Amino acid sequence: MDxxxxxxxxFFQECEEQLGELEIGLLVLQDGDTDPETVNAVFxxxxxxxxxxxxxxxxxxxxxxxxxxxxxxxxxxxRLAASGDVLKTMLRAADMLADLVRAARDGxxxxxxxxxxxxxxxxxxDPEAAGKDLDSGHQDSHGDDLDGPVFEAVPISFDxxxxxxxxxxxxxxxxxxxxxxxxxxxxETALLMRELCSLGEAVITCDFSRLPVLEELDPxxxxxxxxxxxxxxxxxxxxxxxFEFVEWDCELDVAQVGAAQGLDDMALGALxxxxxxxxxxxxxxxxxxxxxxxxxxxxxLAAQAGSAGQxxxxxxxxxxxxxxxxxxxxxxxxxRVDRLINLVGELVINQAMLxxxxxxxxxxxxxxxxxxxxxxxQLTREIQDSVMAIRxxxxxxxxxxxxxxxxxxxxxxxxxxxxxxxxxxxxxxxxVIERLADPLTHMIRNAIDHxxxxxxxxxxxxxxxxxxxxxxxxxxxxxxxxxxADDGAxxxxxxxxxxxxxxxxxxxxxxxxxxEIDNLIFLPGFSTASTxxxxxxxxxxxxxxxxxxxxxxxxxxxxxxxxxxxxxxxxLPLTLAVLDGMVVTVAGETLVVPLTAIIETLQPKxxxxxxxxxxxxxxxxxxxxxxxxxxxxxLDYRSGFADPCKSVALLVESEGxxxxxxxxxxxxxxxxVVIKSLETNYQHVPGIAAATILxxxxxxxxxxxxxxxxxxxxxxxxxxxxxxAG
Amino acid sequence: xxxxxxxxxxxxxxxxxxxxxxxFRMGTREFCxxxxxxxxxxxxxxxxxxxxxxxxxxxxxxxxxxxxxxVDLSARLGFPAAEPTARHxxxxxxxxxxxxxxxxxxxxxxxxxxxxxxxxxxxxxxxxAKTFVRGVLAVDQRMIxxxxxxxxxxxxxxxxx
Numbered sequence: 001m002d003x004x005x006x007x008x009x010x011f012f013q014e015c016e017e018q019l020g021e022l023e024i025g026l027l028v029l030q031d032g033d034t035d036p037e038t039v040n041a042v043f044x045x046x047x048x049x050x051x052x053x054x055x056x057x058x059x060x061x062x063x064x065x066x067x068x069x070x071x072x073x074x075x076x077x078x079r080l081a082a083s084g085d086v087l088k089t090m091l092r093a094a095d096m097l098a099d100l101v102r103a104a105r106d107g108x109x110x111x112x113x114x115x116x117x118x119x120x121x122x123x124x125x126d127p128e129a130a131g132k133d134l135d136s137g138h139q140d141s142h143g144d145d146l147d148g149p150v151f152e153a154v155p156i157s158f159d160x161x162x163x164x165x166x167x168x169x170x171x172x173x174x175x176x177x178x179x180x181x182x183x184x185x186x187x188e189t190a191l192l193m194r195e196l197c198s199l200g201e202a203v204i205t206c207d208f209s210r211l212p213v214l215e216e217l218d219p220x221x222x223x224x225x226x227x228x229x230x231x232x233x234x235x236x237x238x239x240x241x242x243f244e245f246v247e248w249d250c251e252l253d254v255a256q257v258g259a260a261q262g263l264d265d266m267a268l269g270a271l272x273x274x275x276x277x278x279x280x281x282x283x284x285x286x287x288x289x290x291x292x293x294x295x296x297x298x299x300x301l302a303a304q305a306g307s308a309g310q311x312x313x314x315x316x317x318x319x320x321x322x323x324x325x326x327x328x329x330x331x332x333x334x335x336r337v338d339r340l341i342n343l344v345g346e347l348v349i350n351q352a353m354l355x356x357x358x359x360x361x362x363x364x365x366x367x368x369x370x371x372x373x374x375x376x377x378q379l380t381r382e383i384q385d386s387v388m389a390i391r392x393x394x395x396x397x398x399x400x401x402x403x404x405x406x407x408x409x410x411x412x413x414x415x416x417x418x419x420x421x422x423x424x425x426x427x428x429x430x431x432v433i434e435r436l437a438d439p440l441t442h443m444i445r446n447a448i449d450h451x452x453x454x455x456x457x458x459x460x461x462x463x464x465x466x467x468x469x470x471x472x473x474x475x476x477x478x479x480x481x482x483x484x485a486d487d488g489a490x491x492x493x494x495x496x497x498x499x500x501x502x503x504x505x506x507x508x509x510x511x512x513x514x515x516e517i518d519n520l521i522f523l524p525g526f527s528t529a530s531t532x533x534x535x536x537x538x539x540x541x542x543x544x545x546x547x548x549x550x551x552x553x554x555x556x557x558x559x560x561x562x563x564x565x566x567x568x569x570x571x572l573p574l575t576l577a578v579l580d581g582m583v584v585t586v587a588g589e590t591l592v593v594p595l596t597a598i599i600e601t602l603q604p605k606x607x608x609x610x611x612x613x614x615x616x617x618x619x620x621x622x623x624x625x626x627x628x629x630x631x632x633x634x635l636d637y638r639s640g641f642a643d644p645c646k647s648v649a650l651l652v653e654s655e656g657x658x659x660x661x662x663x664x665x666x667x668x669x670x671x672x673v674v675i676k677s678l679e680t681n682y683q684h685v686p687g688i689a690a691a692t693i694l695x696x697x698x699x700x701x702x703x704x705x706x707x708x709x710x711x712x713x714x715x716x717x718x719x720x721x722x723x724x725a726g
Numbered sequence: 727x728x729x730x731x732x733x734x735x736x737x738x739x740x741x742x743x744x745x746x747x748x749x750f751r752m753g754t755r756e757f758c759x760x761x762x763x764x765x766x767x768x769x770x771x772x773x774x775x776x777x778x779x780x781x782x783x784x785x786x787x788x789x790x791x792x793x794x795x796x797v798d799l800s801a802r803l804g805f806p807a808a809e810p811t812a813r814h815x816x817x818x819x820x821x822x823x824x825x826x827x828x829x830x831x832x833x834x835x836x837x838x839x840x841x842x843x844x845x846x847x848x849x850x851x852x853x854x855a856k857t858f859v860r861g862v863l864a865v866d867q868r869m870i871x872x873x874x875x876x877x878x879x880x881x882x883x884x885x886x887x
Contacts, residue, residue: 699786
């Protein structure tokens with residue numbers, strides 16, 4: 001039973017992949033692509049799900065998949081045009097199929113009402129009679145397509161030859177000796193015999209003489225041969241045609257008994273005609289080995305083949321598998337990969353410790369040990385990169401879920417929405433991907449529900465009725481940046497400010513910049529929807545999105561332009577496992593500053609630092625005045641301020657290209673560190689991204705540069721709320 | 727560890743059976759926790775301070791690759807903060823999915839008790855007593871308070887600040 005469960009699990013995993021392909025295919029078709037290969041891919045996906053589901057007796061799934069498949073088959077055969085409405089129905093059917101698969105997997109009940117409605121809609125698309133598909137559905141769902149193609153294709157039209165074939169009976173003696181290849185290609189001799197019998201009266205004798213004793217028998221060998229005496233009105237070509245698909249894999253001898261006498265009787269003209277027919281038959285017979293025939297079935301040929309194409313179906317072991325095997329992938333349990341990554345993490349720490357011990361022992365930099373350690377470091381790094389690459393995945397898997405979400409939210413809100421995506425092949429660590437789905441879902445919902453206007457309002461504003469939501473991903477300076485942009489009304493700043501004031505989040509007359517107002521929506525307890533809607537008003541505000549992104553070591557920001565739309569940008573680390581950092585000391589504590597944030601380091605001179613009212617200070621760097629942030633003070637390590645002249649300034653760039661100078665006591669070095677979450681055993685600490693373990697075995701904290709910068713500004717403006725949120 | 731350790735936070739509530747408790751001292755007072763939630767006991771090492779944290783959070787230490795937060799239990803219960811020396815110990819405890827270290831003066835005893843030995847917390851108007859003490863034991867004229875570990879970490883306080 002366990003083995004069965006495991007197979008079933010694999011089936012459901014594959015189903016998810018197929019469903020993904022199905023949706024991608026349909027979306028591509030919706031964009032106007034008419035590549036027959038895309039249609040085939042879509043068809044294959046549904047077909048494979050149906051086939052697998054049949055094997056597990058998931059009747060409900062089989063049934064729906066079958067209806068779906070029939071419509072797709074018409075699409076494939078060109079009897080149904082891939083119009084927008086057809087594809088919309090198909091996309092919803094794909095969603096339903098996904099629901100059915102999940103219901104089957106989790107053992108829950110699917111929405112049968114919706115299923116029946118969709119099945120009916122699908123049948124309505126079927127240009128042929130709808131009813132008969134239902135009946136044929138069940139029988140061909142179990143074990144069809146296995147060897148059908150080869151034999152179904154046999155009745156290639158030889159009708160022409162019947163015209164000149166004489167009505168007289170011929171007698172043939174046929175010697176048929178299959179080679180092992182014949183069986184290897186899944187041919188069945190019994191079927192050939194049956195086919196021969198259909199031509200006329202046959203006496204079949206089987207020759208067992210070459211059959212070895214059991215010990216010597218090769219199970220995949222071929223030891224039998226047959227002699228068939230056939231009396232038929234058909235001529236030799238018809239007889240040979242039976243063996244057409246196996247003739248390369250057997251020894252075949254067809255002899256006409258009494259053919260010699262027959263010659264005399266025949267008119268010369270008839271003979272010539274017969275020879276002509278033979279030549280024609282030769283030409284008509286496909287001169288390709290059976291394998292190629294199978295492969296060609298997937299090709300556009302099938303589209304014109306009409307009923308033949310339908311009967312051939314889609315061999316599951318055909319083309320798609322051949323494509324997959326060339327990529328040579330394996331499935332690995334994620335736990336194993338994670339264990340490997342943890343081990344490599346420990347190795348990195350250990351290697352760092354070793355280097356430190358070596359320095360403490362006073363070994364010369366040029367000694368053999370030092371060289372060996374350098375090489376070890378190189379190797380460790382390469383191992384780490386390779387291991388991380390195993391876990392890296394394109395964000396596609398998350399992006400794929402979004403079209404469905406958009407459709408559903410669009411229906412719920414009565415808005416017309418088009419989702420475009422870009423950069424879905426951008427790779428990021430699997431752990432990041434998994435935790436990306438929730439915030440992304442929320443942001444997209446938000447963009448449609450709050451961002452986009454209703455079609456009437458859009459029309460009034462002179463915009464196309466269909467709203468646009470653009471989802472994109474790209475790599476930027478060692479991070480992945482994901483943007484959700486809408487072309488809606490943008491943030492209604494006066495209203496946001498009024499709500500924030502009303503809820504006591506800000507003082508009513510607080511002078512806020514546009515940017516500050518936009519960021520108010522991230523405050524806890526803020527919700528812009530005046531009516532609590534089903535979509536966004538679940539008590540989950542943007543503050544939750546912000547917090548979950550921050551928990552990933554990421555940041556979220558918003559850009560909004562009135563009447564033109566808003567863009568939410570999240571920036572996330574590529575991996576949650578390692579980081580290149582600069583090790584610094586602040587007030588006796590060791591901190592790690594992510595290297596990606598640092599532009600340069602410098603030693604401030606007394607005349608470059610200027611007071612700026614209150615505790616604010618700025619530093620002049622090449623004619624620019626940059627806010628100076630005392631990290632020790634910011635993190636409450638000390639109550640006073642450090643003397644800039646005895647400190648080192650790190651020029652950093654944070655979200656939105658804001659430059660600041662972080663004041664630290666000293667720089668200890670640069671190191672790759674393994675990120676250890678503080679949240680696992682504790683909780684988020686403001687200003688701190690994570691922790692790590694240094695070479696001396698002590699824990700060092702990794703600075704969250706953006707939070708520190710944001711925190712210092714907030715403190716300066718007395719805007720305490722943001723600090724608590726961040 | 728055994729399977730029961732995976733769900734240790736429910737143990738103190740279930741006092742129907744005999745259970746083992748680890749008793750420890752802080753100053754002159756004695757406390758105890760369910761032994762099933764204790765993973766190990768180790769000596770004090772200097773912790774890395776966490777900024778903007780409650781005063782009773784001493785910081786974090788490295789426990790074989792895991793970042794372990796250290797809670798000064800004395801300060802957490804409202805008594806004066808400990809001044810850790812090499813003789814102080816850290817009780818590594820599992821609370822739900824989290825592992826934390828409790829800084830205490832010294833471990834004194836292992837007690838095997840049944841629920842009839844655990845008396846309800848005396849009705850005193852102390853927040854500390856209400857929040858952290860599940861019950862009290864009388865052992866050899868000493869009063870030992872049974873600590874409920876699930877309240878020890880400041881989960882929500884930080885968010886509300």
